Amino acid sequence: MDFDRKIYFGDYRCTNLKKLAAYIEELNETIEPLFDAHPLFKGEYALDYYEYLSRCELNSEPIEPKKVFEYIAPLYSNLPDWRNPGTMINVIPAVNLVSAATSSVTQMFNPNFAQDTYSGNLTLAELESVKYLSQIIGWDWEKSCGVFTFGGTGTNMYATKLALCNADAESGKYGAVKGRYFTLTSKNGHPTHYQICDWLGIGSDSCIEIECNPDGRINVSEVKRVIRENIEVGRTFLGYNMTGGSTNELIVDPIKEIYDLNDEIVKDYDLPYKPMIHVDSVLGWIFLFFRYYDFEKNPNDYPDDVLKRIKSMYDHVFEFKYADTLGVDFHKTGFCPYITSAFVVKDRSKFFNLNPSTSIDLKDMKYGDYNPFYTSLEYSRTGVGPMAALTCLKSLGTNSFCKLVGDLVLATHIFRKRLKDNPHVFMLSDGSEGFATLFLLVPPRYGKLTYSTVFSLTDGQTKEIKDYNTRYGKFVLRECIERKTNFLFTSSRSYTLPGTDIKIGAIKAYPFSIFLTEENAEVLAKEVGESIQRFTDQDGDQACTRDEYFVDMTTAGKK
Structure with a gap:
């Protein structure tokens, strides 16, 4: 029929x-x-x-x-409605409607971005987006290249695979050698840095975690020591997977120092290759747009303390130009739908180490020559990511990206400032340049916590405070579900104070709605204060019984 x-x-x-x-x-x-x-x-x-x-x-x-x-x-x-100013449970943005419309139409025509003949001229969206990314990074777009892939895990996997091919050209043909390789990441690095080493067959233990300084940035002296120690016992150094904006504090590792150290290592050990520097910048990349912002004239009239934070973040991400590869998530800080991740390579000749015989100079490329399937992991590849990214870049432009990000920094600053005044709150992220607001709700019998008293807590006291905040997180969720409040954030039992091993836990509020203004940041902070008072009065006795509604993805799978 x-x-x-x-x-x-x-x-x-x-x-x-x-x-x-x-x-x-x-x-x-x-x-x-x-x-x-x-x-x-x-x-x-x-x-x-x-x-x-x-x-x-x-x-x-x-x-x-x-x-x-x-x-x-x-x-x-x-x-969850990510547009709502009160939705503060993760770094997930409101979607640019122009990008969403383009994504829907692109899906309907179902192009396969494995090659241009399956996609018409739509593949130009990938090439054009990569050009713009290269320019804001500070790379020569005529020498760079990139590919959109399946999320931040994909960008890290490409980076590690490329580093492996760079150090051991025969690994693709003959396979990886057990225990031979090592790569480095920071203690604040994302769990995928270990996971992709597992998936690529070189082993999660080949990814060595380096301690951080008190400011949360990787300890370069320790990096140097670990590299030398491993090279001198015969292991092959693949490279560095650096943090370009951690989820909680938006910490950026010192890329220029790593770049200089890399030159030193190559020279001292007479390496026949140069270990690759990857920056996992899926969050921090958005501050690259401030390359075009006039900090002297400050056209958006940001207060001095907010402008200082923005400038500090830009100064950190400015060093991305010293990296070999970069990961970018438009679906995190780029206002695009899932999945819109780009892996960008400074030197296209290195990228074609994945399949050398298919390399073609950009200046010689004509229709019919663009065949990403030769070097990409996927033979079936959606066009949604590149089209969504290009649509968002063109529809907003550099100034609007600066305005959206700067306004978020300003609103977050106000939200923290008001929250910090609450006598029950100990602010963990007061000096953080990130979007996340992390704080502890302090049980009344502890009085006012300070960093010095936190360091003197016993294990039992730390657990009591974690449990108290977990109960408050459940209380917040219950009240939100019952429409008693207009905000939602989460609690984490695994949060560790930067530069320490103290797992104190935290309440995590990610104010990431582009509709979060100075005014409603004040309103939300007031409403949170009222919620804290209600919880303190009843000590969370009627909180939800469910352990977790929102899993803390920032530490899941971390060694």
Whole structure:
């Protein structure tokens, strides 16, 4: 029995964009009742996955679109709304609607970015986006290249694979040698730095974690010692996976110092190759746009203390130009939909170590010559990332990126300042240049905590404070679900004070909505203060019983 195919696939004699728009509008009407301008869409967290799946049955006959939309609409319940100023549970941005529209249309035509002949001229979006990224980094765009891939894990995997090929050209053909290689990351580095070494077969232990200075940046003297120690026992040094903006404090490692040290190591050991420097800058890259900001004239009129923070971050990311490769997440700090990650390489000839025979000079490239599948991990590659990134870059421009980021820094500064005045709060991120606001809710019997008293806490006291903050995190979630408050953030039991091994835990508030203004930062801080008082009065006795609703991804999988 046949069915009307045009309902589901459109008509090949037209673009069908009007039909797509009509379906989006119909789905919107179905989902609309779940939305009420709150951090969370309506719904309940009491969901039993097994019970739900036990009721699911796949239909044998087609279902009309309206009925399908009615069926899937409940799946949008409990969804966080990243545009809402009160949604502060992770670094996930509001999506640029122009990018979202482009992404939807791109998906409908289903280009495969493995090569240009499968994608028409759409692959130019990747080349153009990489050019702009190279320029804001400070690289020569005619010599650089890049590829969009499956998230920050993908960018780190490309970096490590490239470093392996660079140090051992035959590894791709004959395989990695057990225990032979080593690479370095900082204690504040992302867990994927170890995981990709596991996935690439060189072993997670080959990724050596280096202690950080009290400011959270990698200890370069220790880097030097570890490199020398390992090279002198015969191990092959692949390179460095540096932090270009940590999730919590937005810490950036000293890239220029690492660059200088790398030259020293190559010279001292007469290495036939130069170990590669990768910067995992999926968060911090956004401050590269301040290359175009006039800090003297300060056209956005930021207060001196806020301008100083922005300038300090730009001075750190300015050193990215000394790196060999960079990871960029537009879906984190670039206001794009998932997944929009780019891996960018300073020297395109190094990138083609992945497949040397396919290298072609950019100046010689014509339509039919752009074949990323020769060097990319994926043979099937979506065009959504490059199209979303280019659309966002062109629609906003450099000045708007600076304005959005600067305003977030300003609003975060105000939010912290007001929160710090609360007698129950010990601010952990007061001097942080990051977006995240980290603080401890202090049990009343401890009085006012200071850093010196934190260092003198016993293990039992540290656990008591962690438990107290975990209860408050659950209390916040319950009140948000019940619509008693208009904000939502999370607690973490694993948070460790930078430069120490003290796992004190923390409340993590990521104020990352582009609609977070100075005014509603004040309002939110006041509402948080009222919430803290209610919790303190009842000591969290009626908090949720569920251990975790939002997993702390910043330390998951960390050794």
